Structure formats: structure tokens, C-alpha cells
Amino acid sequence: xxxxPEIYVxxxxxxxxxxxxxxxxxxxxxxxxxxxxxxxxISDRNGAPAVYVMDAEGTSVRQLxxxxxxxxxxxxxxxxxxxxxxxxxxxDLWIVNVDGSNPRKLTGGxxxxxxxxxxxxxxxxxxxxxxxxxxxxxxxxxRRFGAGGRHPxxxxxxxxxxxxxxxxxPLIR
Numbered sequence: 240x241x242x243x244p245e246i247y248v249x250x251x252x253x254x255x256x257x258x259x260x261x262x263x264x265x266x267x268x269x270x271x272x273x274x275x276x277x278x279x280x281i282s283d284r285n286g287a288p289a290v291y292v293m294d295a296e297g298t299s300v301r302q303l304x305x306x307x308x309x310x311x312x313x314x315x316x317x318x319x320x321x322x323x324x325x326x327x328x329x330x331d332l333w334i335v336n337v338d339g340s341n342p343r344k345l346t347g348g349x350x351x352x353x354x355x356x357x358x359x360x361x362x363x364x365x366x367x368x369x370x371x372x373x374x375x376x377x378x379x380x381x382r383r384f385g386a387g388g389r390h391p392x393x394x395x396x397x398x399x400x401x402x403x404x405x406x407x408x409p410l411i412r
Contacts, residue, residue, distance in 0.1 A: 243262075243263065243264075243265060244265050245258055245259070245260045245262075245266050246266045246267075246278065246293075248295075258297070259296070260280075260297060263284065264282045264283045265282065265288075266280055266291075267280065267281050267282075268280055268281040268310065268312065271314070272292075272314050272337075273314055273315075273316060274318050277293065277294055277337075279291065279314060280293070281309065281310055285302065285305070287305075287306075287309075288308050288309055289304045289305055290309050290312045290335065291303065292337060303321065303337070303339040303342075304323065304325070304333070304339075309325050309326075309333075310324050310326070310353075311324040311353060311355065313355055315361050316358075316359055316360070317361055318337065320334055320335060321337060322345070322355045322357070324353040325344075329349060329350065329352075331344055331345070331346045332353070332364065332366060333345060346366075346368075348370070350370040352367070352368040352370075353366060353368075354367040
């Protein structure tokens, strides 16, 4: 039976599937908090897609963002905030505290910025954008970007994060 997209958890050891959400809205893009105690996800249950957080059992659901088309939530390494993509004309990156306070825009201008991922140390975000210069989506690093189709030299930001051709922004925390 095909129905409304909801959030489920699959226990790999047993194959047990447990449903966490059940409502008329579309629930998508679940992502675990670093602690494993919460999940962030996108839902349009109140009209437009927004970032929500719930505990790992599917209870204590709360909406963190409103007033736009929000997607791609990603937990900070400390689990105290989420970066997400907001579309209001163009796509921009925003950050919000996990309690829903202090939402702030990180990118701006006429270019799209989306698909953020945190550096393990929490001090940088890598993301895709169509800004001027050699920019690319990390999932497509093999394609040619920038003037003359030259690839920028990959650079190491942390022990486990190598950025080839994408934009990186520092976060002051």
C-alpha cells in the first residue's frame, strides 16, 4: 500500500521496522543527532516544509523553523544546532539552535547555496553553490568546474574532511 511519506527506524540486527511519525503531512529527510537521542526531519504538516525535531521514540515533536520552504537539516557535531537550506527565491543556508531559538542566515546574494555538511570540529561548513568561481557539489567532484575546466587542488580542513571544489564557510562559535 502506498501512502503518505512517514519516518521509520530499522533495527539492523533484528530487521524490525518501527514507525515514528503518523500524520497527514509529508515527513522526510530524517537525520540522527550525534547523541542518538533525537532525530531532525522535514515536514509540511503545518503547510510548508519546515525543520522539526523529535526524540528517538517518535515523541516530543517540535517545529524549529517556519515561514519558508526548508530542507536538508544537518546536526552540528555537538548536537546543539542544525544547519538547513531555506528557499525564498534562492536557496540559502540558515542555522538554528536545537531549541528553535536564534535562527540566522549564513549565506545570501543571488546564488543558490545548499547541501551543507559540517566539519567534524564544528568550525566549518562545506556546501554546494552556483556562485562565481570553481564551485561544485561534493557528490559530483569528478566533473569540471570553473574557468578553463580546471579543478582546484583538494585541501584538508580536518583529519577526516577533504574539500575538493566546494565552498567552505567558517563558523564563529
